[in-house]
Amino acid sequence: MNPVEFRRHLHAHPELSFKERDTTAFIAAQLAALGIEHRPVAGTGVLARIEGRGKADPKRRAVVLRADIDALPIAELIDTPWRSCNAGVMHACGHDMHAAVLFGVLQQVAADPDFRGTLFGLFQPGEECNPGGASLVLAENPFDGYDVRAVVGEHVEPQLEVGTLGFRAGKYMAASDEIRFRVHGTGGHGAMRQQLKDPVAAAAEFLTRLIALNHEECVLSIGRVEAAGATNIVPDEVYLEGTLRTFDEREREIIHRRIRNIAADIDSRHGVRIATDISRGYPCVVNDEHLVKQAAVLAKEQGLQVEMLPLRTTAEDFGFYCTRYPSLFYRLGVGAAAGRPHTATFNPDEGAINVGIGFMKRLALQILKK
Secondary structure (H helix, E strand, O other): OOHHHHHHHHHHOOOOOOOOHHHHHHHHHHHHHOOOEEEEEOOOEEEEEEEOOOOOOOOOEEEEEEEEOOOEOOOOOOOOOOOOOOOOOEOOOOHHHHHHHHHHHHHHHHHOOOOOOEEEEEEEOOOOOOOOHHHHHHHOOOOOOOEEEEEEEEEEEOOOOOOEEEEOOEEEEOEEEEEEEEEEOEOEEOOOHHHOEOHHHHHHHHHHHHHOOOEOOEEEEEEEEEOOOEOOEEOOEEEEEEEEEEOOHHHHHHHHHHHHHHHHHHHHHHOOEEEEEEEEOOOOEEEOHHHHHHHHHHHHHOOOEEEEOOOEOOOOOOHHHHOOOOEEEEEEEOOHHHOOOOOOOOOOOOHHHHHHHHHHHHHHHHHHHO
């Protein structure tokens, strides 16, 4: 099976985070057909391993290539022969493309394993939701005993044309936290304010002060507010939830503390009680500067266009790998005609698959050689 056929099969049979059982069965079958060693990882993932036929490596050097495999709860509107067969589920973020690129790399390397060391191919589940499949992979310590020179991942990017790769050294993608609040007060008749400890008024001030925390490297948004009252009824409780994105662990802790301090101040002045729940999500994606330089030079040598990228406030569980190993996460151009990810009409250019395979393979072998 060629990588485009591989991608189309995954696209036609998408599965949600941590439910990728048919997906991993298919991947395992294709790896087995190529004689590639593999095993389950993180419940619904697959970890492949190819040993180079070079002389024995006492340091057990290794490179890990990672692709995510989960889909999104979106009903596809693109009419192709390989459109989703699973109602309400779609590969709308390009994870099928990522997996196809990784499969193509493994397919080519297995046919000619002329290198020294170990190449891992990680088909990772559950990137789209907490706790993130990456955290579950690392909890199993599958790379213990290896000198992991790099963990490498990619993501499709419609703002880059096919044949273009995007890189950023150092911090790149944000750490993400889910924030939830319940403002408990005393409701009642809207005309009898002297009898109230108004959770709506308290929540309104709280929300305004939370939004004021935003700055260039801190993004806080409240996406849901529930106050089940009426025109003349103030409820006893207001619920708020949203997201927090930061780019530095120290700043992350400072913002957490400021949120709790604001809640305490609102409590004391309004006579309410704010229950605060900050659910820590993915850490920041921080790219190894030496790997970025190496990758950018290699891309140019291959005749690819290279773009240097700005900070990105979206999050990726790839950040977990960055906390443990030298890591590189870059963007693979799929063309503006692909549309926007996480929409029902996202349709990346499959021509990017071969571009991705060629680059990722050469990069992995170059890292192992050094």
